Amino acid sequence: MGARTLPDGRSAGGVIPDLVIIGLGPGDLAFTDDRARSYLMDGERTVLLRTIDHPAAAQLADQRTVETCDDLYGSSDDFESVYEAVASRALDLASRGPVTYAVPGSPYVGETSVRVLRDKAKLAGVEVLVVGGESFVDAIIAEVGVDPLRDGLRVIDGRDLPDPLVLDAPTIIGHVDLPVVLADVLSRLDRVLPEDTAVKVLVDLRSATERVVETTVAGIDPELAGYRTSLFISAEPGGLIGAVRTMRRLRKECPWDREQTHQSIVKNLVEEAFELAHALSVLPPEAPGGEPDFAAYADVEEELGDVLLQVLFQSTMAAETGAFDIDDVAEVLRQKLVRRHPHVFGDVEVDSAGEVLQNWDKIKEAEKTGRTSQLDGVPTGLSGLTRAEKLQDRAAKLGFDWDGPQPVFDKVREELQELVDADDAPATLHELGDLLFSVVNLARHLKVDPEVAMRRAGDRFESRFRTMERRGPLDGLSNEELEARWQSAKQAEDARG
Structure with a gap:
């Protein structure tokens, strides 16, 4: 049977477990909870500090013998490995006698090592007593006067900012422990907030070196970063x-x-x-x-x-x-994306992007009830080129398509000749439409977007014509002179690459 974790100083039958986890509070030892101090000063208990780099921890070390886990930070490749090693050390000590494991702030807020230790203790059948302490969040709330419930306070980790970063309520950004972390935080804030947005930088609260710097996003000094530095922002949301x-x-x-x-x-x-x-x-x-x-x-x-x-x-x-509303729009889209990507969010296996598209089309077809034709749902409001491409794509999915680009080249030549042979306006309109439709089909087989190709052709024409105009008035020039001006503009463009 797994061991129980007992919160806030309570113990089963009045017996104190061999492993007690306590929070040192956010600053000096004087701000540590009285119950926590009783376990810290108990001479029969080994005190294990996650780190000595904290005012209360250092002050405690001046008053009694302690052990620390600071050496584990230098011998591990990542934080998860550190926390695993910390938990193992605490359990090893607890197997030999009563242990008080002490962490900065509160054991319930931002202390991954506590979560790992409690999980490992449960598996090992070791009973744990947890004594809460004031967290850095509590200290900031007291300093800035925000009501977490009324104001919808948000707390996020500066080392792992959410993406997208949404700042639509008063926000504490903690764990701003290194200049590089603070620089990254500021870079992200700069993208979603005006640079003159007010920010409070809270440094070393509840200690003799306490500082509260009121500045702006653009004015924050990266050197303010530290293990007990946090940012507080309460601004109109950006982004x-x-x-x-x-x-x-x-x-x-x-x-x-x-x-x-x-x-x-x-x-x-x-x-x-x-x-x-x-x-x-x-x-x-x-x-x-x-x-x-x-x-x-x-x-x-x-x-x-x-x-x-x-x-x-x-x-x-x-x-x-x-x-x-916009949330409904986003949620309908999210559900559609999940539904149409079963190879990501389900157990369907695919080997290629082509299979992904096939699955997408099958799922989409199943969703669209009431259709009587493969061509239903192609918007009539699309541009002519795009609509032609969509119609051809739909027909191709049922096998009505050319085998490759070469026969389409032949079809284009055929349609061009029929346009040449057209002998009146209605026939010309009809044959020109067929020719353009065939050219779109050719673009599809060449894997070229006809809209992009046409747009770039228009851009080239505009650029060359403007070059012609810059070289002098065009009015009154003969066809030969205009052609020469055009060829000169084209050569100049080719030379520019």
């Missing part, structure tokens, strides 16, 4: 949550935003989607592989934000009706 709240406020307070409807801003969504597609087309074909083009990525970042605005705008309006 994704900040964008959601900003959109909600705009909808209430901005006359233009307030009068919009779902339909009135559809054109904005389409426009922003095309601008994003253009920004993406500027990236190197191998991106995100290869050397990153940060200037191009800056444009992509901005255009992604503009598309996100449309998602937030539509979701905010839907929330006003009670239909759904």
Whole structure:
């Protein structure tokens, strides 16, 4: 039978277990709980400190003999190995007599070694008594005056920040123990908060060296990092949550935003989607592989934000009706991603990306009930090139497709000749459509996105034509002179690479 862990100084039948875990509190020994001090000063108990690098631990060592685990930090490759070794040492000592294992702060807050020790003690059938202590969180709450329940206080680990980093409530960032850790924290904060956001840096609370530095995200000195350094931030949320709240406020307070409807801003969504597609087309074909083009990525970042605005705008309006909000949108998406990736979230095995796509299509087809054709669900509002590609993809999944690019080349030649032979406007329109449809099919077999190819062709034309204009007025030039100007612009562009 596993051993019990007894909290807050209680013991079974009044008998104190051989292994007692206590918290030293956040600072000087004077702030250590009276019950904890009684176990620390008991001369019949061996005192094992996780580390001597703490005011209460050092002050205790001046008053009695102690053992520490500091040597284990230098002999292990990672923290998990350290904590395993600490737990083994504590249990070994407890097998030979009463032991008090003491940790900084509270044994219940941020002390992985305590969790590991309790687990190992349970397996070994060793009874453990845990005596709580004031944590660094308690000390910070007292210093800054925040109410954890009312204000929704969040506590996160500076060495393992969540991603995405959401700061929509008062937040304590602990374990900011090294300058490199603090620098990483500041880098992350800089991405989701304005640089003038107020921050409190709390150093060595409950000790003679206590400092509270009120500064900004941009003004924090990395040298303030230390084993008992934490940050406290209470600011308007930035990042994704900040964008959601900003959109909600705009909808209430901005006359233009307030009068919009779902339909009135559809054109904005389409426009922003095309601008994003253009920004993406500027990236190197191998991106995100290869050397990153940060200037191009800056444009992509901005255009992604503009598309996100449309998602937030539509979701905010839907929330006003009670239909759904942005959280619902995100959760429906999350469930869909999990459902359509059984090879990641389930027990399905796949050997290639092709199998992943096949599974995706099968699951998607099962989800879409009421369809009567393989072509159902292809939006009519897509651009002509993209819709043609989608229709061809759907038909190809049932085997209605060319075997490779060569027969498609032949089909393009055939359609071109039929266009040449067209003898009236309706026939010309018909044959030109067939030719373009065949070219899209060729692009699909060549694994080229026809929209990207067309957009880049348009960009090249615009660049060359502007070069022609910079070299002088074009009005009045003969066809031969215009062609010469064009060829010169083209050669200049080719030379630039």
